[in-house]
Amino acid sequence: xxxxxxxxxxxxxxxxxxxxxxxxxLGREVADALKVPLEAVLLGHGCASLAEELGCAxxxxxxxxxxxxxxxxxxxxxxxxxxxxxxxxxxxxxxxxNTTWGANTLLAALLDVPxxxxxxxxxxxxxxxxxxCVLYGGKIEVRVQPRKEPVVIGLWPGARPADQxxxxxxPCIEQASVSLAAEPKVRLxxxxxxxxxxxxxxxQDILIAVGRGIQSKDNLELAEExxxxxxxxxxxxRPVVDQGWxxxxxxIGKSGLTVKPKLYLALGISGAxxxxxxMKDSAMIVAxxxxxxxxxxxxxxxxxxxxxxxLAPALAEAVRARKG
Amino acid sequence: xxxVVLMRMVPDVVExxxxxxxxxxxxxxxxxxxxxxxxxxxxxxxxxxxxxxGGAVTVVAPEAPEAAELLYTxxxxxxxxxxxxxGIQRGLGVAAMAEACAAALSAIPGLLPAxxxxxxxxxxxxxxxxxxxxxxxxxxxxxxxxxTAVSDVSNGAVIVVKEFQAGYRGEFQVSLPAVLxxxxxxxxxxxxxxxxxxxxxxxxxxxxxxxxxxxxxPLQELAIVALAKPEAAGHAExxxxxxxxxxxxxxxLLAERGLL
Amino acid sequence: xxQAAPAVATATYDITLENLFEYxxxxxxxxxxQCGMCAGTCPYGEVMDYPPRRIINMLRAGExxxxxxxxxxxxxxxxxxxxxxxxxxxRLTEVLLPLVKExxxxxLPETPSELQKALENTLRYGNPFGESSRKRxxxxxxxxxxxxxxxxxxxxxxxxxxxxxxxxxxxxxQEISRATARLFHALGIDFAILGNEEKxxxxxxxxxxxxxxxxxxxxxxxxxxxxxxxNRIVTSGAHAYxxxxxxxxxxxxxxxxxxxxxxxxRYVDKLRPLLTRKLPYVVTYHDACCLGRHNGFYxxxxxxxxxxxxxxxxxxxxxxxxxxxxxxxxxxxxxxxYYKAKxxxxxxxxxxxxxxxxxxxxxxxSCPYEISRFEDALKVLGYDHKMVVRDVTxxxxxxxxx
Numbered sequence: 001x002x003x004x005x006x007x008x009x010x011x012x013x014x015x016x017x018x019x020x021x022x023x024x025x026l027g028r029e030v031a032d033a034l035k036v037p038l039e040a041v042l043l044g045h046g047c048a049s050l051a052e053e054l055g056c057a058x059x060x061x062x063x064x065x066x067x068x069x070x071x072x073x074x075x076x077x078x079x080x081x082x083x084x085x086x087x088x089x090x091x092x093x094x095x096x097x098n099t100t101w102g103a104n105t106l107l108a109a110l111l112d113v114p115x116x117x118x119x120x121x122x123x124x125x126x127x128x129x130x131x132x133c134v135l136y137g138g139k140i141e142v143r144v145q146p147r148k149e150p151v152v153i154g155l156w157p158g159a160r161p162a163d164q165x166x167x168x169x170x171p172c173i174e175q176a177s178v179s180l181a182a183e184p185k186v187r188l189x190x191x192x193x194x195x196x197x198x199x200x201x202x203x204q205d206i207l208i209a210v211g212r213g214i215q216s217k218d219n220l221e222l223a224e225e226x227x228x229x230x231x232x233x234x235x236x237x238r239p240v241v242d243q244g245w246x247x248x249x250x251x252i253g254k255s256g257l258t259v260k261p262k263l264y265l266a267l268g269i270s271g272a273x274x275x276x277x278x279m280k281d282s283a284m285i286v287a288x289x290x291x292x293x294x295x296x297x298x299x300x301x302x303x304x305x306x307x308x309x310x311l312a313p314a315l316a317e318a319v320r321a322r323k324g
Numbered sequence: 325x326x327x328v329v330l331m332r333m334v335p336d337v338v339e340x341x342x343x344x345x346x347x348x349x350x351x352x353x354x355x356x357x358x359x360x361x362x363x364x365x366x367x368x369x370x371x372x373x374x375x376x377x378g379g380a381v382t383v384v385a386p387e388a389p390e391a392a393e394l395l396y397t398x399x400x401x402x403x404x405x406x407x408x409x410x411g412i413q414r415g416l417g418v419a420a421m422a423e424a425c426a427a428a429l430s431a432i433p434g435l436l437p438a439x440x441x442x443x444x445x446x447x448x449x450x451x452x453x454x455x456x457x458x459x460x461x462x463x464x465x466x467x468x469x470x471x472t473a474v475s476d477v478s479n480g481a482v483i484v485v486k487e488f489q490a491g492y493r494g495e496f497q498v499s500l501p502a503v504l505x506x507x508x509x510x511x512x513x514x515x516x517x518x519x520x521x522x523x524x525x526x527x528x529x530x531x532x533x534x535x536x537x538x539x540x541x542p543l544q545e546l547a548i549v550a551l552a553k554p555e556a557a558g559h560a561e562x563x564x565x566x567x568x569x570x571x572x573x574x575x576x577l578l579a580e581r582g583l584l
Numbered sequence: 585x586x587q588a589a590p591a592v593a594t595a596t597y598d599i600t601l602e603n604l605f606e607y608x609x610x611x612x613x614x615x616x617x618q619c620g621m622c623a624g625t626c627p628y629g630e631v632m633d634y635p636p637r638r639i640i641n642m643l644r645a646g647e648x649x650x651x652x653x654x655x656x657x658x659x660x661x662x663x664x665x666x667x668x669x670x671x672x673x674x675r676l677t678e679v680l681l682p683l684v685k686e687x688x689x690x691x692l693p694e695t696p697s698e699l700q701k702a703l704e705n706t707l708r709y710g711n712p713f714g715e716s717s718r719k720r721x722x723x724x725x726x727x728x729x730x731x732x733x734x735x736x737x738x739x740x741x742x743x744x745x746x747x748x749x750x751x752x753x754x755x756x757x758q759e760i761s762r763a764t765a766r767l768f769h770a771l772g773i774d775f776a777i778l779g780n781e782e783k784x785x786x787x788x789x790x791x792x793x794x795x796x797x798x799x800x801x802x803x804x805x806x807x808x809x810x811x812x813x814x815n816r817i818v819t820s821g822a823h824a825y826x827x828x829x830x831x832x833x834x835x836x837x838x839x840x841x842x843x844x845x846x847x848x849x850r851y852v853d854k855l856r857p858l859l860t861r862k863l864p865y866v867v868t869y870h871d872a873c874c875l876g877r878h879n880g881f882y883x884x885x886x887x888x889x890x891x892x893x894x895x896x897x898x899x900x901x902x903x904x905x906x907x908x909x910x911x912x913x914x915x916x917x918x919x920x921x922y923y924k925a926k927x928x929x930x931x932x933x934x935x936x937x938x939x940x941x942x943x944x945x946x947x948x949x950s951c952p953y954e955i956s957r958f959e960d961a962l963k964v965l966g967y968d969h970k971m972v973v974r975d976v977t978x979x980x981x982x983x984x985x986x
Contacts, residue, residue: 102505285560286574517690
């Protein structure tokens with residue numbers, strides 16, 4: 001029985017995503033600790049050339065099938081289940097993105113094995129696998145060990161730096177095949193492009209981000225004034241967009257943009273994982289929140305326990321005074 | 325349309341979460357429960373679909389403190405039938421609970437056949453699985469999560485919008501019946517006047533249904549090593565003082581980095 | 585003299601739109617002469633599709649449904665101006681408007697989101713901010729004087745001080761609470777608070793038309809009151825005061841109750857020698873709607889302010905009966921975004937301009953909503969270096985410091 005560590009590659013618009021490389025970096029560490037091979041699994045149709053980029057793994061299991069052309073989690077889970085039954089890996093790491101959402105749970109159910117969600121780390125402890133998961137909006141960590149294997153792990157962004165998972169090495173590529181239902185019951189009809197925002201937030205040096213703590217659409221003005229004073233743009237977390245205070249094109253986080261500006265000023269944002277994944281690599285993160293225990297303070301460089309509605313205008317004034 | 329909404333109570337993170345002395349669960353004393361946020365969206369989406377296409381909405385909730393209030397509120401919002409499932413343990417981890425709920429859905433008289441089962445795309449304590457795909461698999465129905473709109477019901481299928489990333493979304497065709505994990509309803513969950521909920525408490529009968537035995541133990545397949553409050557890999561350097569003081573310090577920091 | 589519950593209190597609670605004319609207050613509505621004083625004095629008169637005059641018109645014509653379908657009544661801030669000016673003495677804000685607004689609220693196609701959040705939070709957490717009820721008494725730790733919390737020490741007490749939401753959770757409100765506690769302590773008042781057991785009195789929910797929420801809170805608060813032995817209630821909340829005086833008797837509430845400012849006003853002679861620090865401020869006092877127009881407490885706050893050495897009082901153009909509401913009542917506290925989207929001027933900005941025109945340094949207030957609303961308005965208008973907002977109790981406490 002093999003005991004390999006698997007990393008399932010996640011793709012977006014024909015390219016491998018950063019989280020795939022993060023997962024490879026993590027998988028490499030665990031595989032090395034257990035002295036077993038690391039294998040990457042690449043599913044798709046017409047994407048076999050991406051296998052070359054997965055050199056961090058020892059082997060790439062490349063599966064081509066027309067039904068895998070569309071990003072349908074249950075189809076991908078079925079393919080993975082078939083492969084896993086044949087090859088019996090020890091752990092299967094699936095990047096938890098919107099694209100794959102639900103696939104890890106389905107795979108675990110198909111194999112009748114444990115599934116683990118919200119994992120941010122994985123390690124070998126005395127030969128056993130131990131995952132660290134973050135729950136309750138980032139407020140509680142749970143360490144778990146599966147009682148049965150393989151274990152399917154939904155890996156959250158940020159476990160390791162993506163660059164650690166990139167490699168010039170050419171992996172050994174194995175073609176594999178799966179049999180899938182001819183008529184999937186879930187079909188992608190088309191992509192809906194984001195509404196053209198006037199500004200590309202991913203190219204901004206300075207972003208002022210607003211969250212629930214801004215309390216009302218009215219108070220956006222305060223953030224806008226600050227953005228103007230600093231020469232930046234405003235953006236927001238999910239709740240602010242859901243309420244209609246900002247358009248979807250300004251959402252940062254899981255369903256929105258990933259940004260890495262020189263300054264990310266988070267006003268009234270608690271720091272739930274879904275948001276943090278979109279901005280954690282910013283060069284300088286300043287967080288303002290009335291709750292001293294807000295998870296955002298764990299990833300920010302500078303923090304202020306204060307009402308964003310008071311600090312924003314004070315800061316705008318100080319900036320304007322300084323700029324003259 | 326015949327719509328079923330599966331809704332659960334989860335810990336309210338507005339309250340401080342404390343870890344029990346055995347370090348393997350949350351301190352129940354300190355807990356207060358609240359409806360899982362995306363389940364509320366699932367209900368709202370179901371109500372919108374009923375308004376557009378007619379039909380009925382049934383809400384099913386595993387028993388928990390304050391779950392009755394959840395059900396009366398759903399009834400006040402327009403749910404036609406509200407059912408509480410007994411014999412399902414609430415707690416960390418959802419896989420066992422989801423399996424039990426799915427089995428119950430098949431067994432509740434008059435509930436199925438349905439067109440859609442809607443539930444939240446995730447909750448804050450989904451340690452070992454997501455409810456929507458587990459229920460889908462148990463029922464043998466197709467599944468899609470991260471859903472933000474449902475439209476165009478025709479020819480035994482429904483058009484569903486799912487969120488991807490970077491603001492992109494996808495339009496999917498899903499055959500009915502199906503299970504959908506709702507991320508956000510097309511409109512924010514509606515407000516219902518308290519008087520209407522109080523009236524629902526008098527007029528609505530919550531059906532009680534015993535989940536098919538044996539009730540599965542939560543988290544059988546995972547051994548909890550420990551719960552902990554996250555020890556930050558780092559922590560922000562906190563800036564103290566009045567907002568004016570802090571504003572001044574921030575200006576210094578920004579100037580140092582050439583951002584001013 | 586303690587303010588006892590007026591005899592009419594129980595009479596208004598049971599009035600509905602169906603039984604309106606079985607009550608003298610209901611029949612009085614029909615004596616309206618359509619003079620338009622109400623519309624003319626309403627601070628949002630120009631945007632109100634249905635000022636009281638028109639509501640009564642529709643009532644007479646049997647077309648009240650049209651009023652229920654109009655959103656403009658959301659703009660009513662329940663300031664009692666129309667009722668105070670009505671030459672027929674019709675109980676507009678007390679009887680007619682809540683009944684109509686209840687229907688308007690039920691018929692809203694969409695509830696403004698900030699308002700929805702405030703109401704949901706109030707139901708769930710007992711405060712509109714959505715903060716844990718367990719943090720309601722957190723301000724006590726830094727009060728600087730001992731404050732008894734009844735759940736910890738349930739011995740009988742003279743005064744139950746009902747602190748209310750703004751002054752428990754909002755940072756500025758907490759400063760007012762600390763000042764109030766220091767004054768009570770200095771005066772030797774035997775007082776205690778409910779602490780985390782306290783929940784919103786619900787008056788603004790009621791004035792907005794969310795009567796179910798109000799009833800739920802009233803039932804809850806009455807049950808908590810029944811647990812303890814106290815002689816009377818003093819509340820910092822001006823709206824809470826109204827709720828206790830006019831609505832809670834329906835549930836058997838019989839305690840004498842006062843709002844902090846008139847309560848302290850009765851102690852002005854005892855306070856005067858304690859006010860040793862000179863405050864050389866020019867102060868203008870804003871009459872709160874509930875305290876002033878509704879209940880006639882105009883002179884007590886002024887007497888307190890005059891007792892502070894160095895203070896010189898000046899009056900705004902609209903004072904006492906004619907005071908202009910800060911815009912916080914009747915749900916207005918959570919509708920600023922909504923008003924802004926409609927292009928309405930904020931009442932707090934209108935009022936602050938009047939305050940600035942007096943040349944005063946300090947705008948003194950006594951209702952908890954006013955502090956944050958007027959401070960916001962001063963900032964928005966760019967006057968925050970010219971004038972500060974202080975609660976009367978804050979000024980007294982400041983004058984008490986060595």
